[in-house]
Amino acid sequence: MTTPPEIKGWCPGALRPMMSGDGLVVRIRPFGGRLRRAQVDGLATLAAAHGNGLIDLSSRGNIQIRGVREDSHPKLIDGLARMGLVDETPEIESRRNMLVTPFWLTGDSTERFTAELTAALSAEDAPRIPHKFGFAVDTGREPVLQTASADIRLERDAGGGFILLADGLPAGKPVTSDSMVSEALALAHWFVAHRGAHNRMAALLASGQRLPAGFFVPRQRQSYQPKPGFTPLGAMVGLAFGQLQVETLASLAKHGGLRMTPWRMLLVESARQLPEIEDLITDPDDPLLRIVACTGAPRCPQGFIETRPIARQLAPHLSDGQFLHVSGCAKGCAHPRPAPLTVTGTPDGLNLIENGHASDAPARENLTLQDLTKAI
Secondary structure: OOOOOOOOOOOOOOOOOEEEOOEEEEEEOOHHHEEOHHHHHHHHHHHHHHOOOEEEEOOOOOEEEEEEOHHHHHHHHHHHHHOOOOOOOHHHHHHOOEEEOOOOOOOOHHHHHHHHHHHHHHOOOOOOOOOOOOEEEOOOOOOOOOOOOOOEEEEEOOOOOEEEEEOOOOEEEEEOOOOHHHHHHHHHHHHHHHOOOOOOHHHHHHOOOOOOOOOOEEOOOOOOOOOOEEEOOEEEEEEHHHEEEHHHHHHHHOOOOEEEOOOOEEEEEOOOOOOOOOOEEOOOOOHHHHEEEOOOOOOOOOOOOOHHHHHHHHHHHOOOOOOEEEEOOOOOOOOOOOEEEEEEEEOOEEEEEEEEOOOOOOOEEEEOHHHHHHHO
16 A cells, blocks of 8 residues: 655745755745845855755745755855845744736836735734745736635736735625735635635635625636746746756846746846746747646655656657646645646556546556657
């Protein structure tokens, strides 16, 4: 009988890192979803000095330094603190779980809401939300973060007004620019008071719990599809599986500040040409952009397979538009939602799941890589 994978129930931070197969994973939550050029360069230097040279971008717009030694962690935190990249306490850090649309302009409502929400979540009376509970500040003209993980969402309706959304429902509550953040905090307090054993908003609402009155304005449906290329604010570049070397990060620092995204992509501010740097994906048709693969073995102690070599071998066999999730175990950390195709590693081989999660019953099981190339 296979031992079920261990579910931690929390995400790593900088002040509270998580041990993995290659050392500590130190997750940095950039304030406002942005790193200034000096911070990018400093992060590359710190990651080279205290990590194993690998950096991950998470699906929540965070950046992770891998392979940090326990005796080196205090020096890493000291360096991050000097650059203004850590919170005062681990508790504040865990609450400041925010996604921000990368397409904000200096002085606009998104920048204001992000700053106000950051301050509110750092206050002593902030709601004691679960570790994986998060917010999305998606208040551009059109939403771009609806496919990303969040529990409370700040958006605009079709008429341009602001609405507050509880994840899992199609309608939001109309709010003003002055009440948006206070209403978001009130909704978070409501969740804490009613959540019971639930850690996520959508799960609570699916259980039958009803929201307070006022959530009736239809939300816009997202049409934005992220891809590498130019935007009015700079160049969007992709990273296979969201991972890069410290040398790549240091090279990016020469081109501009970075805005985080949940799509394993980075927006290089003010870049007028796509940086020609190894490891970057600039071709919007590259099939690696349509594959999500977790760290896998041996860097994850729960992984049964080396996920990314398998993903690279399967990439040329994907048909146009086909999406694939490769998971080292049944947890499916890298893509917790259903996927059209999922390959899950097991002690006996590879399972292929169609339109499901990594833990769902497979359509075919105990496959070889050669079997998979034919099956997809």
